[in-house]
Amino acid sequence: MNYKKTPRRGPATDNVAKLTIQQDSTLLAAAAALLPDHKPTKLKSMLRHNQLAIDGVPTTQFDHPVSAGQQLWVNFDRSFQVFSHPRVKLVYEDNDIIVIDKGYGVLSTAAGKPSDDTVYNIVKKYARRFSNKAAVYVVHRLDRDTSGLMLLTRTKQARDKLISNWNNMVIDRKYVAIVEGKVEQNEGTVKSFLAENPDTYEMYSTTDKKLGRLAVTRYRVVKQGSRFAMVELEIKTGRKNQIRVHMHDLGNPVSGDRKYGGHPSPINRIALHATTLTIVHPTTGKAVTFTSPAPENFNSML
Numbered sequence: 001m002n003y004k005k006t007p008r009r010g011p012a013t014d015n016v017a018k019l020t021i022q023q024d025s026t027l028l029a030a031a032a033a034l035l036p037d038h039k040p041t042k043l044k045s046m047l048r049h050n051q052l053a054i055d056g057v058p059t060t061q062f063d064h065p066v067s068a069g070q071q072l073w074v075n076f077d078r079s080f081q082v083f084s085h086p087r088v089k090l091v092y093e094d095n096d097i098i099v100i101d102k103g104y105g106v107l108s109t110a111a112g113k114p115s116d117d118t119v120y121n122i123v124k125k126y127a128r129r130f131s132n133k134a135a136v137y138v139v140h141r142l143d144r145d146t147s148g149l150m151l152l153t154r155t156k157q158a159r160d161k162l163i164s165n166w167n168n169m170v171i172d173r174k175y176v177a178i179v180e181g182k183v184e185q186n187e188g189t190v191k192s193f194l195a196e197n198p199d200t201y202e203m204y205s206t207t208d209k210k211l212g213r214l215a216v217t218r219y220r221v222v223k224q225g226s227r228f229a230m231v232e233l234e235i236k237t238g239r240k241n242q243i244r245v246h247m248h249d250l251g252n253p254v255s256g257d258r259k260y261g262g263h264p265s266p267i268n269r270i271a272l273h274a275t276t277l278t279i280v281h282p283t284t285g286k287a288v289t290f291t292s293p294a295p296e297n298f299n300s301m302l
Contacts, residue, residue: 015076021066027052028062034072050079055095058082081129088122091149091290096283098123098136098152101292104269108141108150123152139163140238145256148175148274149292158282166238171287172278175233175243176222176294178271178301179252180262183229187220190246194239202259203241205249215239217246225302228255230294232275243272255301267297 019034031043031052038046050058053073054066058080066072073080083090087103100119102108107118116122120138127134137159139151153159162169192205193212206212215237222230229252233243241260247253248260254272256265265271278289 017074017076019072019074021068021070021072023068025066026062027054027059027064027066027072030066030072031074035074046074050082051075053080057093081126083126085122087117088119090126091292092288096154096158097279097281098127098154099277099290100150100152102142102147102150102274104147104295105144107144109138119150119152127154142274143241143244143270143272145270146175146272146274147295149277149290150274151277151279153282161282162279167236169280169282170278171280172276172289173235173238173274174276175235176273176275176298177231177233177243177247178228178255178265178298179231179247179250180228180255181252182224183219183221183231183250183252188218188250190217190219190250191215192246192249194242194245196240203239203245205245213237213239215242215246217243219247219250223302228301230298230302244270266301267295271298271301273298 021030022033025033028043028047031047032040035043044062046052047060047062050060051074052058053075054064055071056073087106089101091099091101093099100123102119109120110118120136124136127136135154135156137153137156139153139159139162142148142150153162192215193207193209194203194215195206195212196203216235218234218236220232222232235242244254244257244260253260253262254270256262256267256270258264273294274292275294276289276291278287280286281288
């Protein structure tokens with residue numbers, strides 16, 4: 001059988017065939033149908049070595065579901081490049097969205113002078129493994145000192161759709177924080193208008209809606225320790241430093257957050273992590289949920 005092989009951009013040219021899947025199936029079954037001259041042992045070997053990809057996304061999961069119309073990419077020469085970075089973990093990707101797990105201390109985008117060590121640049125470099133024209137777009141940002149889930153898109157259309165209909169398409173965003181002291185109520189809601197001090201660039205709460213933008217944070221105590229408490233937080237608005245300011249307002253600043261009233265943390269970081277992200281997929285219209293467990297050292301503080 002003859003395959004149309006597409007040269008891959010990069011320092012080396014690979015023989016890559018792009019084959020259209022004819023019916024809903026699983027990855028291995030689709031590969032067997034499209035590559036009839038390859039024995040099952042050969043296909044399993046290619047799968048194991050990341051030589052098979054769905055719409056450019058390599059996977060080693062033999063029963064990965066595939067749909068008619070998707071493309072099976074076959075690299076006959078070597079493995080497809082797999083995302084790898086010490087501070088950023090790839091959680092999910094498809095033709096429209098990319099979800100990553102950001103490490104503590106990594107900027108979402110460049111602040112001031114350009115930097116290669118930002119989520120945006122790290123993911124863009126990965127996205128351009130097949131084409132120098134590939135783009136990525138940041139949908140929302142996390143503070144440098146906050147770790148966890150962050151959403152990007154591959155197309156401007158997907159980004160604009162999410163941003164323009166944010167309240168309906170972003171269903172759930174949850175965080176876990178270690179806060180100082182005893183939280184008086186086991187659950188509650190903090191609501192204020194957040195404004196920024198132009199001199200210090202710090203955010204603060206105000207009751208004057210003309211000065212700030214509405215911010216709503218719901219919280220629930222997961223575990224109360226002698227010095228700290230683990231709190232789950234759900235935000236309905238994504239304002240700058242929202243959780244950090246609201247925990248300060250509550251009298252329980254996030255551990256390590258010296259900017260907003262906290263003391264130095266035993267784990268040498270701000271103890272705030274984005275754990276859950278549920279969105280309406282901009283193309284399929286289906287709700288999808290991504291999770292990331294809180295860092296293990298959060299529990300050590302309790």
